[in-house]
Amino acid sequence: xxxxxxxxxxxxxxxxxxxxxxxxxxxxxxxTLISLFGVFLPIWxxxxxLQKWAWFTIGQHTLHVGILINNLTALMQLxxxxxxxxxxxxxxxxxKGDSGIHRYWMYLSLFCFAMLGLTVSLNLLQLYIxxxxxxxxxxxxxxxxxxxxxxxQANKKAFLINRIxxxxxxxxxxxxxxxxxxxxxxxxxxxxxxxxxxxxxxSWVTFAGLAFFLxxxxxxxxxxxxxxxxxxxxxxxxxxxxxxxxxxxAAGVFLLCTVxxxxxxxxxxxxxxxxxxxxxxxxIFALGQYDxxxxxxxxTISQLGFMMVGVGIGAWNAAMFHLxxxxxxxxxxxxxxxxxxxxxxxxxxxxxxxxDPQDLRHMGGLRHFMPKTFVCMVIASLSLxxxxxxxxxxxxxxxxITAYEWASHLGTAYMLIPVLxxxxxxxxxxxxxxxxxxxxxxxxxxxxxxxxxxxxxxxPKAMLIPMIFLAAGSLxxxxxxxxxxxxxxxxxxxxxxxxxxxxxxxAHLFIPALLTGGAILAWLIGWNWYVKQKYPLSENxxxxxxxxxxxxxxxxxxxxFVNGTIGLSRILYTFDRYVVDGLxxxxxxxxxxxxxxxxxxxxxxxxxxxxLVANATYYIGHLVRHVQNGxxxxxxGFALTIVVLGILYLIIK
Amino acid sequence: xxxxxxxxxxxxxxxxxxxxxVLAKRSAIMILxxxxxxxxxxxxxxxxxxxxxxxxxGGQVFALFAIVLAAAAVAVGLAIILNVYRNFKTINPxxxxxxxx
Numbered sequence: 001x002x003x004x005x006x007x008x009x010x011x012x013x014x015x016x017x018x019x020x021x022x023x024x025x026x027x028x029x030x031x032t033l034i035s036l037f038g039v040f041l042p043i044w045x046x047x048x049x050l051q052k053w054a055w056f057t058i059g060q061h062t063l064h065v066g067i068l069i070n071n072l073t074a075l076m077q078l079x080x081x082x083x084x085x086x087x088x089x090x091x092x093x094x095x096k097g098d099s100g101i102h103r104y105w106m107y108l109s110l111f112c113f114a115m116l117g118l119t120v121s122l123n124l125l126q127l128y129i130x131x132x133x134x135x136x137x138x139x140x141x142x143x144x145x146x147x148x149x150x151x152x153q154a155n156k157k158a159f160l161i162n163r164i165x166x167x168x169x170x171x172x173x174x175x176x177x178x179x180x181x182x183x184x185x186x187x188x189x190x191x192x193x194x195x196x197x198x199x200x201x202x203s204w205v206t207f208a209g210l211a212f213f214l215x216x217x218x219x220x221x222x223x224x225x226x227x228x229x230x231x232x233x234x235x236x237x238x239x240x241x242x243x244x245x246x247x248x249x250a251a252g253v254f255l256l257c258t259v260x261x262x263x264x265x266x267x268x269x270x271x272x273x274x275x276x277x278x279x280x281x282x283x284i285f286a287l288g289q290y291d292x293x294x295x296x297x298x299x300t301i302s303q304l305g306f307m308m309v310g311v312g313i314g315a316w317n318a319a320m321f322h323l324x325x326x327x328x329x330x331x332x333x334x335x336x337x338x339x340x341x342x343x344x345x346x347x348x349x350x351x352x353x354x355x356d357p358q359d360l361r362h363m364g365g366l367r368h369f370m371p372k373t374f375v376c377m378v379i380a381s382l383s384l385x386x387x388x389x390x391x392x393x394x395x396x397x398x399x400x401i402t403a404y405e406w407a408s409h410l411g412t413a414y415m416l417i418p419v420l421x422x423x424x425x426x427x428x429x430x431x432x433x434x435x436x437x438x439x440x441x442x443x444x445x446x447x448x449x450x451x452x453x454x455x456x457x458x459x460p461k462a463m464l465i466p467m468i469f470l471a472a473g474s475l476x477x478x479x480x481x482x483x484x485x486x487x488x489x490x491x492x493x494x495x496x497x498x499x500x501x502x503x504x505x506x507a508h509l510f511i512p513a514l515l516t517g518g519a520i521l522a523w524l525i526g527w528n529w530y531v532k533q534k535y536p537l538s539e540n541x542x543x544x545x546x547x548x549x550x551x552x553x554x555x556x557x558x559x560x561f562v563n564g565t566i567g568l569s570r571i572l573y574t575f576d577r578y579v580v581d582g583l584x585x586x587x588x589x590x591x592x593x594x595x596x597x598x599x600x601x602x603x604x605x606x607x608x609x610x611x612l613v614a615n616a617t618y619y620i621g622h623l624v625r626h627v628q629n630g631x632x633x634x635x636x637g638f639a640l641t642i643v644v645l646g647i648l649y650l651i652i653k
Numbered sequence: 654x655x656x657x658x659x660x661x662x663x664x665x666x667x668x669x670x671x672x673x674x675v676l677a678k679r680s681a682i683m684i685l686x687x688x689x690x691x692x693x694x695x696x697x698x699x700x701x702x703x704x705x706x707x708x709x710x711g712g713q714v715f716a717l718f719a720i721v722l723a724a725a726a727v728a729v730g731l732a733i734i735l736n737v738y739r740n741f742k743t744i745n746p747x748x749x750x751x752x753x754x
Contacts, residue, residue, distance in 0.1 A: 630750025633676050633684075640672070 086466030165218020172211035209267030220252025241334030275308025429519035660701035
C-alpha cells in the first residue's frame, strides 16, 4: 500500500525527469504482488488481521489509526491492484508523448495510494481521509488535460458533486461517533459489535444510514448525483477505466458493504429503490449516447445501480461479486475503447479530419483493422450483458435472482424491482450491442483514406497485453468452476451472508434463461437496426433526444441549482452592495464629515490660537524693530520722547 | 531787572538748540557741540539757582565742576569720533548703524 505513496513522492521530487512511468509501474507491481501473496492468499477465509496505533486523544477517547484486513478488504485491495496494474502498463503506450506525462504518473500513483489506503482503513475517520484523497486525485486526473475547457469544467463538477456526498459521509461519521463513542470498524461491526446491542430502529440509525448512503451515492454516481461521471470522461481513457471501472466508483459500494451492519430496513429499502432507479435511468441514457466513452460511463452507472440493489436487498456479497467481475470487464471495455479512440485520433491527426475521435457515428467496420481489440471488446460486452460462460453472467444473475427471491418473499408490490432489473439487463445487452455494432461492424466511413497510405492498425503490444489479461479475467473460470451456479463462486462462498428468505429453485432456471434469451433478441434487433441499416427511429425522435440529453438532468440542475445559486448570490450581492456596503459607506461618510469638523476646529481654533499668539508676537516685533534701526539719533529721539512723556505724566498727575 | 525766570528761559532756549543739534545734525562734531550746548544750559541753571546758596556758593562750585567734566567729556567724545572716523571713514551718524538689530 505504501509503494504507490513512495512512487508519488519520488516522482513529485523528480518532476519532469520521470516520464517513463517506470517508478509507478514498479510500485504498483510490488503492491500487487504483496497484496496477492502477502495479504490476499493468507488472509482469505482466515481470521481478520488487525493492527492499530494510537493517533490522538480527545478527552477520554483515543482515536486509533490502523490496518484492518478481513475478507472484504483483502478482496477489495486485490481488485484495486489487479486492475491498476494493467492500466499502468496500458498507460505507458496510451499516454506516450503527452507533455504532462510526469504529472500523469504522479497523480496515478497518488490515486492508487489513496484507494489502497481506503480499502484497509481501520477507522471511519481514516477511511474518510482516504475517501477525500481519492476524490482529490480523481479531480486531478479528470482535469489532467486542464487546458481543455470541458475538462476543467468536468473536474470541477465531479469535485462539487462529490462534496455533497462527503457531507453525508461526514454527518454519518459524526452520528456514529456521537452514539457509539468509537469509529473503529472492528469494534463497531466486529463479532462483539457495539451495534448488535442497540435497537436498530432508532431514528439516528436511519439517519446515519441515509447519510452514509448519500456519501456512497455521490462517489458511486447514483441517481440523481450521477451527473459528474459522464462528464468525467474528459480525462484520459486509461484514467476513466481505472477510476470508473474498478476503484473510485466502487468505493461507494465498498463503503456500503463495510458499514452494512448499520443499515436498518428503511435505509436498505431506500438503497434498493435508488439503485433500481439509477440502473434503469442510466441504461436508458446509454441508449442515446454517441460518444463511445459516455455509453460506457452510463453503463458503469447502471451496473453500479445493480450493486446498490445488491446491497439494498441484503446480498452485499453478490454486490461485491458483481463489483469484482464488473471491475474486470468494464476496465477491459474502457481500455478497448481507448485503443479504438487512440487509432481514431491518429487517423484524425494524419488525415487532418475534423471529427471527434470518440464519436460512434464515425466508426464502423473496425473489426477488419483491429481484430484482437474486437475480440477483447466482444468478450467484455458479453460479460456486461450477462451472457453465459462469462463472469458477468454469474454476478449479475446472482443479483437479479436474489432480488427476485427477496421480492417474492416480501410481496407482489416488490416484484417491480426484479422486473425492472430484468428490463435493465435487456437494455444493457441492447446498448452494448449497439456500441459493438456501430464500432466494429458495418462499413468504415474513412476506408478510402486507409488505402491512401494512412495506416490504421491494431493497438500496440503494451496496450494489447493488459487487455488480453483482463479478457481472461472476464471469463467464468476465473471465479468459479460452475457455469450456472453462482453460489459456488469462491467470492460468494467466502463472503457468505445469512439470507432471511428461501431460495427459489425455479428462479435459478428461468431468470438466466430469460436474460440470455432477451439479450440474444436484443442483439438481433440491434444487428438489424445498426448493421443492416434498418434503423426505425428518426434521429429527431423525442425519446432519442430524451436519452441523449440524459433526460435533461443537467439542464434541470443548471436551471434549478446553478441558476438558484447564481440568483441567491446575486441577491446576496445586492444585499452586500446596498445594505452592508451602504452601512459601511455611511459610517465612512459620517467619520469623514466628523473629521472635517474636527479638522476645521483644529485648523481654526487650536491652530488659530497658537498662530494668533505667534502672529501677535511677530507683528509687535515687526513694529518695534523699526525702532532698532541703528540710528543713534533716533534712539536719542525716542529716549527724549519717553522722558518728555514721563515728565508730562508727572505734571499731569 | 533780570530775574531768575530770564535765566531759565535763556537756559531752556540753549538746551533746546542743543537738543535740536543732537537729534538733527548730520555730523558727529555738531552733535558733540549740541551736547556741549545742553551741558552749558544746565551749568547756566546751576549758576542761576546758585543765588539761593549765599553761604557755600554751591551753584558756582558745581558749575566749575561741570565745566571741567564737560571739557573731559568733550575730549573723550572727540577721541571716539576720531576712532569712528578711522573705522567708517565717515562721521555722519546716519551711515553708522552697527547698532541695528
